[in-house]
Amino acid sequence: MNHNIVILGSQWGDEGKGKVVDFLTDKADAVVRFQGGHNAGHTLVIKGEVTKLRLIPSGILHEGVQSFIGNGVVVSLDALSIEMNELLERGVPVFERLSLSEACPVVLPIHVAIDEVREEALGDQKIGTTKRGIGPAYEDKIARRAIRIGDLAHPEKLKAKLKVLLDLHNFTLKNYYRSHLQFDLEETYLKLLNHAKTILPMVCDVSAKLNDIRKNKGKIIFEGAQGTLLDIDHGTYPFVTSSNTISGTVASGAGFGPCYIDAVVGITKVYTTRVGSGAYPTELFDEIGEHLGKKGCEFGTVTGRKRRTGWLDLVALRRAIEINSITSICLTKLDVLDGLKELKVCVAYELDGKEVHYPPYDNADYMRCKPVYKTFIGWSQETFNQTEYEKLPKAAHDYISFIEEFLDVPVDIISTGPERNQNVIVKSIF
Incomplete structure (x- = not known):
């Protein structure tokens, strides 16, 4: 069986x-x-x-x-x-049925922005991604700088990690892709804390x-x-x-x-x-x-x-x-x-x-x-x-x-x- x-x-x-x-x-x-x-x-x-x-x-x-x-x-x-x-x-009683790992990396809005400008820059050689920020999020995971679900339980640690990540990607957007898009630390941080109220009880x-x-x-x-x-x-x-x-x-x-x-x-x-x-x-x-x-x-x-x-x-x-x-x-x-x-x-x-x-x-x-x-x-x-x-x-x-x-x-x-x-x-x- x-x-x-x-x-x-x-x-x-x-x-x-x-x-x-x-x-x-x-x-x-x-x-x-x-x-x-x-x-x-x-x-x-x-x-x-x-x-x-x-x-x-x-x-x-x-x-x-x-x-x-x-x-x-x-x-x-x-x-x-x-x-x-x-x-x-x-x-559907989602909270009763769904759990997620604290080790899941988080896809941030800045990942979506990078995905979009990168595909646009590739022109005819574009990969054909869904532009959902998946690739950039996995890149941060492998580079060991990802924000993970478990980080939401530690606000001070979260903000420090988030600053490093946003500084890097904002720099890339502005100086490499010549994009006007920039993401604010405080705004992104507060959005994550808001999500934490819902998500953390589901972590296991x-x-x-x-x-x-x-x-x-x-x-x-x-x-x-x-x-x-x-x-x-x-x-x-x-x-x-x-x-x-x-x-x-x-x-x-x-x-x-x-x-x-x-x-x-x-x-x-x-x-x-x-x-x-x-x-x-x-x-x-x-x-x-x-x-x-x-x-x-x-x-x-x-x-x-x-x-x-x-x-x-x-x-x-x-x-x-x-x-x-x-x-x-x-x-x-x-x-x-x-x-x-x-x-x-x-x-x-x-x-x-x-x-x-x-x-x-x-x-x-x-x-x-x-x-x-x-x-x-x-x-x-x-x-x-x-x-x-x-x-x-x-x-x-x-x-x-x-x-x-x-x-x-x-x-x-x-x-x-x-x-x-x-x-x-x-x-x-x-």
Whole structure:
């Protein structure tokens, strides 16, 4: 029996992780975010009601389930406050269900300003960030000058640390980026103290709490943000996010040892999308790409940006399987392929006349990769809302079976719609 599972994106994000986490939370005792920030958006649809979460784990809607924000997450207190208030207005008892680590770095307004001017300065070479200040906040963490949640409990220490940080970034804004933006110490300090009244009662030792749950045989879901191919080390650098998005980050981002993890579920869209710049060999610019984007509602939860769309890339997916030690796959948006006469799956790349079976780490090389496709017959039968595997069309069976055989990983769940219970359960995850 699996007790502690990691659920993460195996592509460039936007695979439908939130829905799957929410669905599986019925059997969980806790759900944990362990990396990223409010640049990650998870959309849940329950009985027609849409909930968009950015920082708070997708398990927050479940009674009796604890939600944790681990130390690996960078937290915008403004964004967290807005999100909490949205849930409170709907009657969700956030203060009873949510806790966060005192070691979480804080995303400040000055981080947002730096993110914005930096992207503008890059011009055509921009990364395509959400401009939420995530990257600069992680930079301060690594440079050991970050303001952390725990600092809010020590006003004098907080003000001294904040002065050092603001002096540096104000100087950078003025003298390097020639920006008129400057951030006042007293104003920023008072805003943090105001947030402290709400936040500090929610602070706990997340690592200790999670290990208590583990020792008592409880079930924990670790909810990844973004996707594997946006990982700062293993993604399409520099067009990546600023955190490690892979399963190994659970250990550092939540204080939960890797040997305690029982399963890693890779959420995988039946086609591929990405937002922002960077290599994307299977990207489509034709009517098929338009179909995938329109039928799949491919717009960012956080930014509303239109996503790039393309065929399923098994070369990139193989990398994700291996570096995450993915034990099973959840295929999402199968119904989006309904009605297509022909489907293609990328099984290799061609680079400089040679066949390549792993994505290059160098983005320039990756940009030159051309997809080698295997073609499948599509299906006309509707799979939307289907919950029985046997009732899926034979062409869908063939498509799914090929994915399993190519990657040597089973497909345990198939999502056939945005609602919580629109799934084919091949095998129980818990």
